[in-house]
């Protein structure tokens with residue numbers, strides 16, 4: 001048995017906001033080649049899949065959002081209330097109850113139900129730019145598409161989709177320490193605005209229920225002891241906010257990857273049935289959630305290493321996704337073992353929206369591969385940082401109009 005602190009480990013700083021793109025890939029590849037574990041300023045980072053899944057699944061760990069909040073002096077106010085009530089910060093029986101309420105709305109079949117709406121939304125966005133032969137993809141398609149889709153699924157007015165997008169982008173930064181430290185006021189403002197908007201929406205749906213998730217949750221709330229008022233608002237926030245910035249960023253990275261691999265785009269255009277494999281490959285190759293984290297609530301021994309209670313363990317899905325899955329290159333035809341993706345997490349907090357996100361990405365790629373033949377970069381993409389959600393700020397694309 002060895003204490004983690006006594007190990008001789010490679011070092012890494014996950015808060016380095018200058019690291020993204022090719023340099024990020026190279027740094028992570030080198031680290032994973034050296035060890036399954038790296039030392040980071042606040043704790044440790046797992047680099048292989050098995051270790052990552054172990055720390056995500058152990059009951060002796062919890063998501064460290066409240067710790068990040070405390071480190072940044074967020075000890076009261078609406079943002080702190082939201083952080084405390086976010087489903088990622090709830091464990092045990094309460095978490096199980098909330099997931100049991102959400103899960104039926106997010107099965108693969110439930111996600112399939114929304115595919116026609118997804119196709120309509122995407123087609124209307126593509127039609128606006130198709131003839132021109134070029135676009136800044138993030139602004140015209142990647143941003144509005146998931147926001148409009150999640151608004152439809154939840155029963156929010158489509159006209160509010162872009163406000164949702166804005167709130168999602170800010171509120172998701174609660175998971176990104178450097179942003180929380182420097183942009184707290186803006187994040188706080190987004191939480192306040194979202195709660196106000198959500199109260200109005202819930203009031204409307206209470207009097208005029210529809211065939212949507214908010215109406216379903218209101219009906220559960222009305223049954224009494226299964227969902228409180230505060231829980232309802234926060235579940236709506238978790239889903240609306242969790243389902244926008246993530247899918248937007250993953251779609252933008254997908255198009256960047258295809259623009260950089262034109263042969264793969266041509267393959268997909270010829271056989272759009274490859275879309276599901278293409279989505280898997282994009283999620284594996286460039287996860288927009290390259291890191292997540294846990295804090296240990298008890299001593300944990302793993303691989304003969306003792307990690308004391310209170311240790312922060314970050315988990316790298318980027319390197320985990322590459323562990324035991326064959327050649328590293330982006331290749332939508334590669335034969336890879338199933339079930340090895342870490343992009344959506346693992347254990348009780350496994351992404352509730354994974355099936356919906358996959359369906360959105362599949363529908364988008366299937367339509368785009370036919371509508372935008374010969375996609376290529378029309379300028380340098382402006383990449384975001386790998387903390388929190390790894391997004392793309394600008395992605396100029398051109399195609400054969």
Ligand code: HEM
Pocket residue numbers: 056063087088089099238239240242243244246247250288289292293342343344345346348349350351352353354356357
């Ligand atoms: C490509 C798109 C997406 C990615 C990569 C992604 C990734 C993740 C990851 C990694 C986690 C677990 C974090 C952890 O355990 O530390 C998670 C949880 C979650 N995701 Fe997603 N997500 C995506 C799309 C969505 C969508 C579309 C929704 C909403 C419909 C959503 C809602 C949530 C919620 C509510 C949780 C918390 C679940 C819980 O605590 O039980 N996500 N997501």
